[in-house]
Amino acid sequence: MNGTDYAYIIVGSGVAGTTVATKLLEADPNTPILMLEAGPQVPMKDRRYWWDYVIYGRKAYDPCEDRDNDNPSVGGTPWHSRGSRAIMYGGSTVHWGGWTMRFKPEDFFLKTNTGQGGDWPYDYDTLEPYYCRADEYLSVCGDDKDSADRGVPASAKNKNDPWRSKPYPLPPYPWTESDGEMIKAFRELGITPGRMPLARYRKCMATGTCKYCPFGARFSGSYILDDLLSEPKYTNLKFVGTAPVTRLIAESKSRIHAVEYIDPATGGTVTASGDRIILCTGAYEAPKLLMLSGRPYWENGIGNDHDLVGRFPVSHPFLSVSGTKDKNEERWIQEFDFPTLMSRTYDTEQYQQNGKMFLMKTASFPNVDIANQMIAGKTRAQIDEVVTGPRQVQLSAFMEQMGQYSNRFSIGEGTTRFGLSRTKIDFTLPPDFQERANKNLDLMQDVIRQMGYTVDSRPVGSQDGHHTSSTCRMGKDPTEGVVDADLKVFGTSNLYVCSNAVHPTCAAVNPTLTLVAVTLKLTDHLLANQP
Amino acid sequence: MTDTMIGGEICKQPLASQLLAAEPRKLTRAEIDGLWRIFVAIGTVWKNTVYDSAGLKSSWLEFLTAKTMSRPSYVSEYVNALEVVEELIKIYGETEAFENLFLDNGRPLDNKGTPLNKPLCKNDIPIKLDTRIAHAKHFVVDEFIRVQVVAGGFRNFIRPHDTEIRPENNVNYNGFIAGSRFNRIKPVRPFEEPSK
């Protein structure tokens, strides 16, 4: 080390930060690493908390999630951050659903294909081996038979998944009986039904309480961090929680040599220097940290000479169509806490221009909350009528959003309860969005009608922050992006961003599997190019 | 329908609406037996336990331990509920006492004369709980109902004609530990491809 305190400073203890630390320490257990996390630690697998979740739906980590006023939305389209992130030990995989789909080959060339958004600086085939490692790491349960052949687009053979060089680690979760009507309707309409790939370990006991799994069967960054901190060999790993990073410190234009953070014990600022600094802070925090750091070398913030930091934010508009039928004689209720039926038939190249969509049958329909009926004092006969009475079903979709230059995340006024600056969100949907969304809703409505249900609603959900991406996107040069293909901030020699912020596109599916693949590619790069 | 509150002096006594303060402690044998009587009555009133509640007891005991031995402790609520139930049984006899307490027959449980039949809200919306009987209903009865349903009571609503619990007649419910999908017995009702 060059007179620095640490070889690596990792900001953020979510899936990206803990995975980087894991790979570095597997290669050399003595690596000096400082990991800083703004949020607190919350007990997991605690029996009292679990019962409180079952009874009241309260989760132990609810206080760590974004609240309404944390991130003011100032643009033409309201962006609701409430509940989007879990700012805590282990990060947002503590609260995620664990849906793990790969991006498809066309998702790496959105700009080339549609003129909008961005292109990745490499293709699907380059990332594919890392996707396989990510599948193993997250313990993804999926259907090998639903994967395309190499060189053949998935759509050509009615496969849902892109090609893969290795099988899934575990078999897929089965479709449930109540998926049957929609499977039939899909097939009649030429939509290929698929099984939702999920990150679940073998020890899943189907408790339906995934968000606070009593067995730890759903991957969480907190378990990885637990393992890291309990490994006696990792003597030079230091972790500080409830320690927000307030500034990066540059000693020259290219060398960002230290971070400043708040010491939770004293409230004072601490400076720690590192050979390499990696921002694993998610898509909200990285642009702000860059923007408020680097002066006098960087006038507009580190990596921001081309004024791209914080731009192109995207997430997934959530579309849904609900329908009702008169009877529920089969007495179907929710049996898994996640969707088991999905389709990527509309998540293909031909739908990229309009906005691809990823379909899933909403897990929570049909359902009757039997306990609620009893609590309301209904008699057995009345409850039987409800259970066998009108049945609702819902088809949901994530729609792809293309990044726009005019939208931007930047520094808001004041700080949140975590000591992090608020995020000002300036976001406006393009004028043709509603028309394109309506086309997708029409396709979804066809399914509900084909199932024999009467459509009762078809809303587009409000913009929310769960899958926020692209705010420090990769580009082939600094005029296109904030980081290069190796996630290094353009113009710096040792600063990296590793989070959904770097994804140039958000595709139509959840970003975390792709993030883990990108993270594993980064760690290979870091280890092959030690300073 | 009537606008008279059920219960007697104990039931109608006013109370502040938040959880009664209590130190964590183990419940006594007598307290557990009294609370068990309330739990068993759930199965009786809604006829949803196939033989009796014995199969649910261990889950219920685990729940009780979690509620009494960690904070915030429910011990005071349980003690309150036992006294409320005792008074109701004295006035109405056991069967009618539990039916009055559990079912929405229009008889109010609070001082304002409005029936307390709001479902337990999952979004922390505060409910007016200003009598001892209202506390007993919300903090004890309603929670026991959810435990009973989640620990196995749901099954009879979905498969009402089963006369015994047979795990191969599988159906799952959120909160129920159904078991591994790699088991011989599958945890959910699976989709079966229609035979051609």
Add this chain to the structure above:
Amino acid sequence: MNMKHQSLSEMHHLERIPPLLEWPETQRGLEWLELALQTAVSVEFSTIPPYLSALWSIKDQAHPVAASIRNVVQEEMLHMSLACNMLTAIGRVPQINDPMMVPKYPGTIPGGVHPELVVRLAGLSDESLDTFIAIEAPSKGSHPETPEQGKGYKTIGAFYDAILDEFRALKPELSTERQVTGPLAYIVMADLDAVEAAIDLIVDQGEGSEASPRPGEVKRTHELAHYYRFLEIKHRRRFSGFNKDHQPTFEGEPLDPPATWPMAVVPKGGYLQKDVPADVWTMINGADETFTKLLDQLQVVWEHGDQSALVHAIETMFGLSEEARRLMSIEIGKGLGNYGPCFRVL
């Protein structure tokens, strides 16, 4: 032998539990039943480490042979839990984590069941399969591949029949206190009918009853009793019904043997620190610590009727499988095969 003045804890050493099936029926009673049920718990438990060793030695855990053995293990755990519920029902506490009660390997099955068999911890092989087949062999009927059978043969099925007979004779009061339910123990012994249902299930899943599988009817693996599953694996072919001599035949679909790690037979007393490299010892000791923790958690379950301990125990067991498989991938050297977990209580 007069057992009246000896409690289970006084008995302590597992190998000194007398052959219970040799006890005259007229001299049995509640204490015999307690001893017999504790022995049943120990017998079920004793099959689990050897079956797990065989299971975990299979490299591809999705292989159909692995799936079949896994179902067997899950059912053995169920049987053990049901036996614990039965013992708890008559007011006793099952002994699970007492070091003197935990089975040692190589060793015999507790309680005088199959006294001729030596059970070892080893990877999957025809030799280990022979032992497993013998363990699960039915009392009724015979098969060329199981040892000499006949009246008085000491099988697990005969043992449970004797236990059920004693329950019927004694009609003891059954308490549901401290019994547990869940995917690994879904029958609560609330009454004699429940006890009977539980014992029928245990025997049916283990050796098969006369009705299962029915002659001429081929059943899919997931419904086959353990005995037939192990025979399928040994024959490398699926069960295909009974022939005219009521012998099971194995002429169905091929069941290819899976690739396995060559886990060596764990020596008596397990691997010692002085005999293995330091990093291997860390793993072996780590696996023993996890196993000890698992037994401690299981002990709490029925001792206190604590279902949360069962939740934790299930998770611990999955952790143990990861540790065990890491060990199995390490060669001992000199052609001696690979290491494996010792299932020792610390």
